[in-house]
Amino acid sequence: MKPSIKPQDCENIQEIRDAIDGIDLEIIEQLVQRHEFVKEIVKYKKGDEEGIIARERKELVLKQRKAWAEKKGLDPELIEEIFRLLIEKNIQIQREIFNSNNK
Incomplete structure (x- = not known):
């Protein structure tokens, strides 16, 4: 709320x-x-490692979120750190889903 x-x-x-x-x-x-x-x-997503990680998208997201943060007056490095952690956890979750769907 x-x-x-x-x-x-x-x-x-x-x-x-x-x-x-x-x-x-x-x-x-x-x-x-x-x-x-x-x-x-x-x-x-493609089921291979590159498809799950999507490096180009990951870097684009991090760059974009940093720019958004800076524009809003937030510490861009902090926002990058938060989103990097979030993305890494998401990759882990996606791997688990992909692996469980392909057993």
């Missing part, structure tokens, strides 16, 4: 924490949705 209050309008630490908690829940809900797409894309 989106915070209904702006950071500068918070009157105490609990209001700030509650708003952050709401934002974190939104992030998790978005990650769940992203995860569903990550699982679904296996149907369209």
Whole structure:
């Protein structure tokens, strides 16, 4: 749930924490949705290692997310690190799905 209050309008630490908690829940809900797409894309990828990893796409995503972060005033290196971890985990999940579908 989106915070209904702006950071500068918070009157105490609990209001700030509650708003952050709401934002974190939104992030998790978005990650769940992203995860569903990550699982679904296996149907369209070649089953070899290069097809699963999709190096060109990986580099494009990292570059693009860094640019988005910079444009929004976030630390692009932090965003790259977060997305690199997310992508590596997604690759692992896709390998597992592919391997279980081809037994």
